[in-house]
Amino acid sequence: MRAEARLDLALQAGKLGFWELRPDNRELIASATFKENWGRRADTLFTYDALKTAIHPDDLQSHEDAVQTAIATGGELDIDYRVIWPDGTTHWLRARGRAIHDASGTPLRIAGISLDITDRKETEQSLRDETRTLETLNRIGIALAGNLDLDKIAQTATDAATELSGAQCGAFFYSASDDHDESALYAVSGIARETFSKFPLPPKARIFAPAFAEAGIVRCADIRADHRYSKNDPPLFVIPHGQSPVVSHLAVPVVSRSGEVLGGLFFGHANKDVFTERAESLVAGIAAQAASAIDNARLFQAAHYEIAERRRIEQHQRLLLAELNHRVRNTLAIVQSIAGQTLRHASSAEMFRRRFEERIMALSAAHALLTDTNWEGASVQVIADRVLGPYSADGNPRYDIEADGDVRVGPSAAVTLVMALHELATNAAKYGALSRVRGRLRLSWQVYEKPGIMRRLRVRWEETGGPKVKPPTRQGFGSRLIRGLAAEAGGEAKLDYAETGLICEFDLPYPADTA
Numbered sequence: 001m002r003a004e005a006r007l008d009l010a011l012q013a014g015k016l017g018f019w020e021l022r023p024d025n026r027e028l029i030a031s032a033t034f035k036e037n038w039g040r041r042a043d044t045l046f047t048y049d050a051l052k053t054a055i056h057p058d059d060l061q062s063h064e065d066a067v068q069t070a071i072a073t074g075g076e077l078d079i080d081y082r083v084i085w086p087d088g089t090t091h092w093l094r095a096r097g098r099a100i101h102d103a104s105g106t107p108l109r110i111a112g113i114s115l116d117i118t119d120r121k122e123t124e125q126s127l128r129d130e131t132r133t134l135e136t137l138n139r140i141g142i143a144l145a146g147n148l149d150l151d152k153i154a155q156t157a158t159d160a161a162t163e164l165s166g167a168q169c170g171a172f173f174y175s176a177s178d179d180h181d182e183s184a185l186y187a188v189s190g191i192a193r194e195t196f197s198k199f200p201l202p203p204k205a206r207i208f209a210p211a212f213a214e215a216g217i218v219r220c221a222d223i224r225a226d227h228r229y230s231k232n233d234p235p236l237f238v239i240p241h242g243q244s245p246v247v248s249h250l251a252v253p254v255v256s257r258s259g260e261v262l263g264g265l266f267f268g269h270a271n272k273d274v275f276t277e278r279a280e281s282l283v284a285g286i287a288a289q290a291a292s293a294i295d296n297a298r299l300f301q302a303a304h305y306e307i308a309e310r311r312r313i314e315q316h317q318r319l320l321l322a323e324l325n326h327r328v329r330n331t332l333a334i335v336q337s338i339a340g341q342t343l344r345h346a347s348s349a350e351m352f353r354r355r356f357e358e359r360i361m362a363l364s365a366a367h368a369l370l371t372d373t374n375w376e377g378a379s380v381q382v383i384a385d386r387v388l389g390p391y392s393a394d395g396n397p398r399y400d401i402e403a404d405g406d407v408r409v410g411p412s413a414a415v416t417l418v419m420a421l422h423e424l425a426t427n428a429a430k431y432g433a434l435s436r437v438r439g440r441l442r443l444s445w446q447v448y449e450k451p452g453i454m455r456r457l458r459v460r461w462e463e464t465g466g467p468k469v470k471p472p473t474r475q476g477f478g479s480r481l482i483r484g485l486a487a488e489a490g491g492e493a494k495l496d497y498a499e500t501g502l503i504c505e506f507d508l509p510y511p512a513d514t515a
Helices: 002-013 032-037 048-054 057-073 118-145 150-165 193-198 206-213 277-345 349-372 380-388 411-430 477-488
Strands: 016-022 027-030 076-084 090-101 107-116 169-174 185-189 218-220 248-255 261-269 399-403 440-448 456-464 492-498 501-509
Touching (some): 118 277, 261 277, 380 399, 380 440, 477 492
Antiparallel strands (some): 169 185, 169 261, 440 456, 456 501
8 A cells, every 4th residue: 555655656756647447348547637638527427438539539439549559559649639628628648558468368447647748748749839930031131122112022021921920811001191092002911902992001091190200010800999999991801711800900010120110010910919019029020121121122223213213314425425525526517618608699798707706696596495305306396486586566476377387307307407497587677578567477287108118298388479580590599599408318309499489399108217
């Protein structure tokens, strides 16, 4: 008895329960500690059928197989399994034992001990959960640090935070503007994107306001009881499974290094009190990583844009320099031609000076017009107004424009039109329509398709109300200048000395500038 007493004391000290099972009639003999391991009092009758009923359904078959194997082979029983106590809680037990047989090999009994290992199992599970959490955080950190795509950053952060927080659904909203709408929803997890279209979105829903306006974390055990949520508001959003509205809610702002609220991570669960302080801390860490990644992505995009813009400007500068070199050569040739032809047709030094100066000023006006547009061309309407504007009576233009709409021409065509229209206007003021009070000019243009050739621009100058026109007996410098300028721009000019007034038509390439 003394040995049995010492054994019982040792078993109690180690919280080990003793048990013995007779294979023939399934009679169970259990110690008080064994019954305690099953959530029973020491004086409670505890049968083997009651034992099997208390084993977790998922573990019952493996328990029975282990017992039958030990009885049949005389081997050891060593198994862990879950048991459900009368109060509904689940516990883990470790059972070890051995079967005893008689001389003929008939099993007499199987006996052993049991130990409640719930704490150990929970610790192991916690370690596994913590390891998985750390692995996830490490994976997310690497993924976010190496990503410069805003959509991918948002989706990665949302998926990870939804998983680690235990949420049933999560969403990431990028931007905190007052006109927040569907376009600001960057990522969802655990719920269909279109589901959000049925509910108020941040920051229009009051429950989201603190995360955006105050950069504060919101964690609600039951959103229905939260003072920031009105009973008159529609549900926050609905969990797809069973279409249950969100009850537990967690919102964490995503704040840049400069303090700007870039957006927010929002999570929901249909059950109460799901989100813990640890979940809040984990999501806050992911939000910080996402903010850093978004900052980096925005800096990269800004730098990329700046580089592209700088390249565009440098390319434009090279084009301008090339155009300037070309224009300088052409301008010198034009000036030389103007000087020679004006001198040849001038009757006096004063006439030469005046006509030469007028034509140089016209050339200067053309260049000034192109300078205003960085030598990218000019509007035909603007060219007409610049050249013909001075020929107005009391502020009323003496010319009419007939065109379906304005068109732009390249630098060469612009110089051609400015110089040619100036030459025509000067001649009209001296000898043509503008020399009479009732005389008027009509300027028209149109773009048309020429078979087998690129599109063309036709510009027509027509004078009316002036003195009768007689064809010249010889070709003057003005007509040669007009035809030469048109040819330089890749087109042609035709002059018609109609009795009612001079008509000049230009046919130029459009929109290409061939000079």
